[in-house]
Amino acid sequence: METKNLTQEVIRISGANPKKCMKCGKCTATCPAFDQMDIHPHQFVDMVINGRLEELLNSRGIYNCLSCFACMERCPRSVEPARLIEAVRMAVVRQKENNHLKPDAIPALLDDELPQQAITSALRKYMK
Amino acid sequence: MEFSYFPGCTLKTKGKELDISARACAQALGFTLDELKDWQCCGAVYPQATDEIATRLSSVRALVAARDKGQELVTLCSACHHVIKRVNGDLANREDIRSKVNAYLKLDTPYEGETSVLHYLEVLRDRVGFDNIAAAVKNPLTGKKIGAYYGCLLLRPGKEMQMDDPENPTILEDFIRALGADPVYYAQRNECCGGYQTLENKPQAQKRATSVVDNAAACGAEMLITACPLCLYNLTQNAENPLPVKYFTELLAQALGLE
Numbered sequence: 001m002e003t004k005n006l007t008q009e010v011i012r013i014s015g016a017n018p019k020k021c022m023k024c025g026k027c028t029a030t031c032p033a034f035d036q037m038d039i040h041p042h043q044f045v046d047m048v049i050n051g052r053l054e055e056l057l058n059s060r061g062i063y064n065c066l067s068c069f070a071c072m073e074r075c076p077r078s079v080e081p082a083r084l085i086e087a088v089r090m091a092v093v094r095q096k097e098n099n100h101l102k103p104d105a106i107p108a109l110l111d112d113e114l115p116q117q118a119i120t121s122a123l124r125k126y127m128k
Numbered sequence: 129m130e131f132s133y134f135p136g137c138t139l140k141t142k143g144k145e146l147d148i149s150a151r152a153c154a155q156a157l158g159f160t161l162d163e164l165k166d167w168q169c170c171g172a173v174y175p176q177a178t179d180e181i182a183t184r185l186s187s188v189r190a191l192v193a194a195r196d197k198g199q200e201l202v203t204l205c206s207a208c209h210h211v212i213k214r215v216n217g218d219l220a221n222r223e224d225i226r227s228k229v230n231a232y233l234k235l236d237t238p239y240e241g242e243t244s245v246l247h248y249l250e251v252l253r254d255r256v257g258f259d260n261i262a263a264a265v266k267n268p269l270t271g272k273k274i275g276a277y278y279g280c281l282l283l284r285p286g287k288e289m290q291m292d293d294p295e296n297p298t299i300l301e302d303f304i305r306a307l308g309a310d311p312v313y314y315a316q317r318n319e320c321c322g323g324y325q326t327l328e329n330k331p332q333a334q335k336r337a338t339s340v341v342d343n344a345a346a347c348g349a350e351m352l353i354t355a356c357p358l359c360l361y362n363l364t365q366n367a368e369n370p371l372p373v374k375y376f377t378e379l380l381a382q383a384l385g386l387e
């Protein structure tokens with residue numbers, strides 16, 4: 001898909017409206033993963049608006065977002081950055097052979113205390 | 129009082145203590161958790177993408193089963209609660225999702241989000257009442273300094289979860305007080321511990337867990353309570369200086385003298 005269409009597709013499936021953003025930076029200020037987000041949440045929103053999808057598709061932040069919804073709760077404009085981040089991650093993992101976590105890799109990561117929920121959630125976030 | 133009950137995958141395995149203590153306390157406090165037959169794992173992450181339908185179906189099946197029994201649906205695990213409550217909201221409020229889900233499930237009566245979803249804590253607060261719980265306490269936890277760990281999933285997004293004020297919650301602190309203990313307030317009580325990252329990026333989960341636990345300890349907490357098995361794992365296994373962490377229902381069982 002060419003970038004312009006892909007941007008529209010990401011916005012559509014996200015259910016969010018990045019154009020409402022007033023660039024206050026509160027989402028980044030409150031993000032507990034901000035230091036692991038190579039593209040900070042407020043930048044992420046701006047880059048969606050400007051169609052810079054290639055960079056977002058290749059960013060590490062789409063995997064490091066904790067899905068904690070702090071940015072959604074605290075955005076004064078109800079932009080819901082986490083929805084955009086998830087939509088971009090979906091655009092990556094939905095492509096054939098593009099799973100971010102392979103089931104074969106999981107057994108080596110387990111320990112005796114690990115709850116099932118950790119595996120289920122990783123599969124849902126990183127695989128299709 | 130009888131409720132339909134969705135335990136979820138972890139409460140049958142690594143998080144058994146949460147399920148067992150919750151059932152025992154329910155019995156002691158006069159309500160019944162009627163486990164749904166054939167429930168399926170909720171997936172543990174709410175699918176935010178609006179075109180995700182298959183990942184919403186297990187939640188809808190549980191919601192429909194409760195509706196067909198004429199009961200409210202009670203959850204315990206923060207992640208199950210988050211997923212099922214938000215999917216229910218989608219079915220009530222989003223025509224695009226509602227029509228696709230119903231076209232797929234072909235139910236006799238289409239589902240439109242009519243089941244009421246309650247977290248066990250809401251049953252304690254709104255149906256049993258914290259006053260009645262305080263009156264039922266046999267072993268008050270006097271002098272114990274306990275930090276409530278809400279984490280992220282239980283309260284947010286506030287307008288969908290509708291349990292408590294997501295920025296200044298009181299439900300767990302009021303619960304702690306009802307058991308005779310002293311709640312400890314600390315800044316990170318409603319910030320994410322990073323538990324979802326424990327497989328994919330362990331250092332990130334370690335850093336977040338350490339930050340939460342250190343903050344609670346600095347404010348004087350001797351232990352933490354949670355409703356989430358993944359938080360419990362992350363805070364005890366991934367924090368640098370862990371504090372004891374228990375499920376809130378284990379603490380309740382102890383105070384009610386059920387151990």
Ligand code: SF4
Nearest residue numbers: 021022024025027075
């Ligand atoms: S908090 Fe909301 S309005 Fe402010 S920069 Fe972030 S997305 Fe934009």
Ligand code: SF4
Nearest residue numbers: 031065066068069071
């Ligand atoms: S949902 Fe992701 S981007 Fe938003 S505050 Fe949490 S970690 Fe940061």
